Amino acid sequence: NAGVMQNPRHLVRRRGQEARLRCSPMKGHSHVYWYRQLPEEGLKFMVYLQKENIIDESGMPKERFSAEFPKEGPSILRIQQVVRGDSAAYFCASSPGTAPVNTGELFFGEGSRLTVL
Amino acid sequence: SQQGEEDPQALSIQEGENATMNCSYKTSINNLQWYRQNSGRGLVHLILIRSNEREKHSGRLRVTLDTSKKSSSLLITASRAADTASYFCATDLPYSGGSNYKLTFGKGTLLTVNP
Numbered sequence: 001n002a003g004v005m006q007n008p009r010h011l012v013r014r015r016g017q018e019a020r021l022r023c024s025p026m027k028g029h030s031h032v033y034w035y036r037q038l039p040e041e042g043l044k045f046m047v048y049l050q051k052e053n054i055i056d057e058s059g060m061p062k063e064r065f066s067a068e069f070p071k072e073g074p075s076i077l078r079i080q081q082v083v084r085g086d087s088a089a090y091f092c093a094s095s096p097g098t099a100p101v102n103t104g105e106l107f108f109g110e111g112s113r114l115t116v117l
Numbered sequence: 118s119q120q121g122e123e124d125p126q127a128l129s130i131q132e133g134e135n136a137t138m139n140c141s142y143k144t145s146i147n148n149l150q151w152y153r154q155n156s157g158r159g160l161v162h163l164i165l166i167r168s169n170e171r172e173k174h175s176g177r178l179r180v181t182l183d184t185s186k187k188s189s190s191l192l193i194t195a196s197r198a199a200d201t202a203s204y205f206c207a208t209d210l211p212y213s214g215g216s217n218y219k220l221t222f223g224k225g226t227l228l229t230v231n232p
Binding site: 031033035041043044045048056058091093095106108 | 150152157158159160161162165205207218219220221222223224225
């Protein structure tokens with residue numbers, strides 16, 4: 001049973017380019033979460049999605065960032081016109097239910113490390 | 118805003134010794150979790166303790182929770198070199214009928230276990 005799959009693992013972009021990060025949740029999981037980790041920092045919540053729905057994007061910057069989780073295919077985190085401050089590790093996590101009340105556990109992928117030159 | 122803060126920021130011990138890491142937070146929580154992150158890797162869930170629990174064990178891990186002090190500790194006994202990693206505590210808000218998915222992570226404790 002494959003875990004949460006993220007790609008690419010490493011991405012280098014120049015300022016002004018677009019970055020697309022993909023996440024396939026664990027089998028059987030329909031809830032996806034994106035977190036960002038800046039160097040020497042803890043993870044910060046960005047967005048929570050279910051299939052075809054954005055449930056909570058309160059942690060996502062209002063401009064340049066967008067996320068989707070289509071009916072078919074992986075969840076995508078898109079960053080337009082990247083700036084140096086976007087350099088970070090972006091982690092996707094998934095869970096089987098709305099509120100993981102029973103286990104509380106989020107299952108994390110290995111992360112996508114974005115470097116903006 | 119509520120936040121978990123780990124202490125110490127870094128800890129270096131010898132193999133076989135015990136390692137204790139602490140976490141403090143600011144507001145009421147539903148539960149508190151500990152995660153491990155090896156360098157350059159994703160987070161791995163270690164243990165979850167609910168707000169009505171005081172202590173929990175899992176293998177060589179022991180977690181305590183003191184809601185009156187808003188603090189938790191993670192004890193790793195008989196440490197191994199493979200335990201070298203960053204350890205994060207994560208908290209979520211009391212369940213309010215909505216989803217309690219929005220974990221708040223601290224900056225972590227970097228544990229180094231020397232062989």
